[in-house]
Amino acid sequence: MSKLRFRISMSLDGFVAGPSQSVDNPLGIGGMRLHEWVFPLSAWRAMHGLQGGEVNESTRVVEESLVDIGASVMGRNMFGGHPGPWDAKKPWNGWWGVNPPFHHPVFVLTHHARDPLELEGGTTFTFVTEGIEAALEHARRAARGKDVSLAGGASAAQQYLTAGLVDEMEINLVPTLLGSGERLFDSVGDDLHGLELVRTVAAPKVTHFKFARR
Amino acid sequence: MSKLRFRISMSLDGFVAGPSQSVDNPLGIGGMRLHEWVFPLSAWRAMHGLQGGEVNESTRVVEESLVDIGASVMGRNMFGGHPGPWDAKKPWNGWWGVNPPFHHPVFVLTHHARDPLELEGGTTFTFVTEGIEAALEHARRAARGKDVSLAGGASAAQQYLTAGLVDEMEINLVPTLLGSGERLFDSVGDDLHGLELVRTVAAPKVTHFKFARR
Numbered sequence: 199m200s201k202l203r204f205r206i207s208m209s210l211d212g213f214v215a216g217p218s219q220s221v222d223n224p225l226g227i228g229g230m231r232l233h234e235w236v237f238p239l240s241a242w243r244a245m246h247g248l249q250g251g252e253v254n255e256s257t258r259v260v261e262e263s264l265v266d267i268g269a270s271v272m273g274r275n276m277f278g279g280h281p282g283p284w285d286a287k288k289p290w291n292g293w294w295g296v297n298p299p300f301h302h303p304v305f306v307l308t309h310h311a312r313d314p315l316e317l318e319g320g321t322t323f324t325f326v327t328e329g330i331e332a333a334l335e336h337a338r339r340a341a342r343g344k345d346v347s348l349a350g351g352a353s354a355a356q357q358y359l360t361a362g363l364v365d366e367m368e369i370n371l372v373p374t375l376l377g378s379g380e381r382l383f384d385s386v387g388d389d390l391h392g393l394e395l396v397r398t399v400a401a402p403k404v405t406h407f408k409f410a411r412r
Numbered sequence: 413m414s415k416l417r418f419r420i421s422m423s424l425d426g427f428v429a430g431p432s433q434s435v436d437n438p439l440g441i442g443g444m445r446l447h448e449w450v451f452p453l454s455a456w457r458a459m460h461g462l463q464g465g466e467v468n469e470s471t472r473v474v475e476e477s478l479v480d481i482g483a484s485v486m487g488r489n490m491f492g493g494h495p496g497p498w499d500a501k502k503p504w505n506g507w508w509g510v511n512p513p514f515h516h517p518v519f520v521l522t523h524h525a526r527d528p529l530e531l532e533g534g535t536t537f538t539f540v541t542e543g544i545e546a547a548l549e550h551a552r553r554a555a556r557g558k559d560v561s562l563a564g565g566a567s568a569a570q571q572y573l574t575a576g577l578v579d580e581m582e583i584n585l586v587p588t589l590l591g592s593g594e595r596l597f598d599s600v601g602d603d604l605h606g607l608e609l610v611r612t613v614a615a616p617k618v619t620h621f622k623f624a625r626r
């Protein structure tokens with residue numbers, strides 16, 4: 199069966215976004231520090247049409263994370279914009295412009311119904327109001343045998359983790375402190391809900407911990 | 413100059429002790445899980461007069477952490493017992509019995525004056541009421557050119573970290589969740605106070621992150 203795969207960058211003190219997240223600063227104060235390790239990589243640059251870049255221990259991890267993904271699920275906060283009902287006149291269409299980097303069906307968890315949003319490059323956003331299991335089911339069907347990516351944010355991740363629905367989790371641990379913001383493991387409890395560490399890769403600016411289902 | 417060196421085991425969600433710490437359960441609920449990686453090691457067993465055991469990537473890290481330490485500083489909570497003034501009739505003498513594993517002078521941060529406590533095997537506990545810098549100064553003099561170990565707990569570590577007084581920090585990151593308890597990096601802020609990652613060692617059940625002063 200297709201797996202639900204989750205990857206996220208986290209600070210040494212457990213934050214996946216800094217404080218004061220906003221439309222202008224979706225990662226919160228300092229949150230960009232969690233992602234600086236990826237930008238110099240040739241694997242990342244190639245995804246964005248850029249040439250050159252570094253190859254290091256992270257390369258294989260980034261490449262692995264991209265293959266065999268056929269659909270995504272994400273939380274409303276990750277999709278972004280504003281809380282509450284969708285603005286009918288100027289609906290928020292995501293952070294990613296007219297050609298988002300997904301290139302596959304994306305299912306957005308929300309309490310507020312909305313028609314699907316079809317953008318360029320094969321990305322469609324479908325809004326699911328029936329909860330995390332329904333969204334995952336939709337995504338699995340849309341993935342046609344490939345895996346489903348849990349794109350975030352923290353709240354959606356916590357719900358899927360706690361429900362024991364995550365099959366693979368890659369934590370990119372960045373050796374920095376954010377001090378406050380959004381914690382990945384808030385209200386997840388004191389165990390990994392069936393996941394165990396299967397691989398550690400230490401790169402210069404990040405360490406990748408891969409967890410999988412026992 | 414002699415360095416202040418700090419090493420501690422921490423869960424993936426940032427805890428160095430579980431909830432409900434007590435005299436009967438000093439590590440809190442689940443806290444022992446943070447230390448299970450060390451017990452099978454021959455390097456740890458030899459320290460405790462036991463033969464045999466494993467050798468793996470952690471061995472060198474544990475051995476390194478033990479050399480060239482001439483004195484320790486620790487917080488009152490680490491020394492343990494009870495809060496407030498010392499009980500004059502039945503004073504708490506630490507967790508470690510009549511022959512503690514330090515075998516060197518230990519300086520305990522406290523708000524309550526008390527005479528030094530000399531135990532077997534070269535361990536003396538000296539109680540310092542003048543604050544973290546005074547305790548470090550005492551320890552440096554007592555270490556006679558060797559380094560000083562910051563033995564914990566979390567609150568003492570936070571004070572030394574925030575004051576920029578820690579020269580080396582080894583985080584033994586254990587891929588488990590405690591969910592609640594005592595966080596290492598609470599109120600430390602959003603930077604590492606002059607420390608930067610200098611070495612990562614991935615062992616089967618723990619990853620060792622070594623930070624040093626820039």
